[in-house]
Amino acid sequence: MFVVSLTYTCELSEIEKYLAAHIAYLEQQYAAGHFLASGRKVPRIGGVILAQADSKAQLMQILALDPFKQQQLADYDVIEFIPSKTADALAFLKQ
Incomplete structure (x- = not known):
């Protein structure tokens, strides 16, 4: 399991230009x-x-497809972390 934290390196006006493509990437x-x-x-x-x-290397390949990247x-x-305790609704995440 991974937590990915994105930090913008540009003005929001540039982000907005690629937002539709980023959302399509997220959907895929x-x-x-x-x-x-995911969220803001x-x-x-x-x-x-x-x-x-399956691995951090695989995730990095996936993230490389993000238009923001x-x-x-x-x-x-x-x-990367291993979920060892969750709320009941998220029990499927435990490893």
């Missing part, structure tokens, strides 16, 4: 089962993605 990754949750940071300085992948609009901090 949800459909593939890689992403479990508050204040709007980036975003967070809860992801699953391809256009160098954000920095990506990837934290």
Whole structure:
């Protein structure tokens, strides 16, 4: 399991230019089962993605497809963790 923290490196006007493509990318990754949750940071300085992948290397390949990454609009901090305790509704995440 991974927490991906994106921090924008540009003005929001640049982010907005690629937002539709980024959302389409997110939808593809949800459909593939890689992403479990995502959303904007508050204040709007980036975003967070809860992801699953076989390895960090695989996740980095997945993240390389993000238009924000391809256009160098954000920095990506990837934290790997093993969920050992969850709320009942998220028990499927336990490893």
